[in-house]
Amino acid sequence: MSKKTVIPIGPYHPLQEEPELFKLYCEGEIVRDIEWETGYNHRGIEKINESKTFDQVFFVVERICGICSTSHPFAYANAMEEVGRVEVPDRASYIRTIIGELERIHSHLLWLGLAGHFLGYNTVFMWAWKYREMVLDIFEKTTGNRNNYAMFRIGGVRRDIPNIYISDIKKMLDAIKPKLNLLLGAVMDDPVIHARTKKVGILTKEDIIDYGAVGPTARASGIAIDVRKDDPYAAYPLIDWKVITSDGCDVFAKTEVRLLEMLESVSIIDQCLDRLNHTKEGSIYNPVKEIPAGFGFGRAEAPRGEVFHFVKTDGSNSPVRHKVRAPSYVNIATFKKSCIGQTISDATIILAAVDPCYCCTERMAFAYDYYSGKQIMNGLDLIKISQQKTKELKMKM
């Protein structure tokens, strides 16, 4: 008897969107319960890393997420440098900070584009992604890659940013700033966006604390947690910047926090570039000979919130245990609070508002009938009714 193979296409097709499943249990228009199924993309990365050397792990963790591909190496480097008590040269700290902040800008722009698309603002989608290209160009110039930058190593970074590049990068950065202001103005002044996102998907302070949510999701509910400030690493303590918060608790507040954060990131990068000029070119890492036995707890603020890496070492050249906690792991659980009682047409934007990222981003949803359990809509239908709602609002205004 031949073995039967099942090839999931459609809902779980990895090319379409990522294979993940939400079940929205609806009663009429209203979402009554939500269930989440995961594991479709479980790659066993924690287990794989136990068989890799410390240097090889960088390349594995970089591939956990395609969008925030620097956050994981950042947190892992912090953990390893804690175990090995390694000092990082100033120049490397600045370069790390620049890469981390560039990533925040491109990730937030990507999110803004998708959020615009879900609301039926395809112009926002096209603009945001167009301006994201400008950030990727800076990545290409500084790291040689547009994604998966491979910049991190224990004790520093792999590649230097030569001083002669700095003025060029500054020019590219200056070109992005007016575009961000344009998007900020477009979102903050649009009455329809206000109507669609204000008082929608509320997450109170208590919910955030209970679910342990992090990043812009927490900061939009008035909880000023940011690892960059709370447990400073890289060049963040040396730079002048502030944590952006909002008390709105809704989807609009999350949008506002992300938009303002991008401008803050531009300022951080600008300051880092200035200081890069005053450090010695080429001194970008301290060699590390051995990692002793011990425990390392590394954290980094990814665009979506705190990334946490725990590494246990035993004096050999590979981790005994490597635990990875991505921010979406705690942020996605808040759907239980934010979605229930809302209409189906708002559900897509609420789900999108925490910027869910499984191994990068996943926004697939199905509507099930509460009583029969039958699937009545798929993700595309949901986006369609969300866009329809915006259209109707525009007609009324």
Added chain:
Amino acid sequence: MAAVNYEIFPDILKLNFDSDILGLMVLQRKRLLVQIRKEALLEIANYFLDELKYRFVIASGMNADHGYDIIYHFSDDSTGYMINLIVSIDEKKPEIESMANMISAANWIEREMHELLGVTFINHPNLTSLISGENWEETEHPYARPPRDNNKSSKK
């Protein structure tokens, strides 16, 4: 919440939970590892979450010679300190009280550890599989392994 003085914090912990604390290690910058008795987990976790207003970050389960170790990571976001509670679980009776009723953030990670390592979390509201889906056999735990060979660490 009163600011915690971390210079005397280990002493305060010992004073409050004398017999429940089996060992205490001040690790690197701003990191503390506290070995506690399994039975005292909820009480000590409650002290960190309710009184000191720490944030529950995640828990890491791992294999150990005696069975399993679980490290519960807590973060004090006002100072950046991380307190890590380590609990040993016997191989013969892999059970521990669930924290999910106290804080929802522990819900998923406990399900994950149950599935991957085979530790049972008592009183968990929904101890079903998180990753493997519906076809998961309750007896299969992919990350559980026989104790690591102690001699391996000397081979480089």
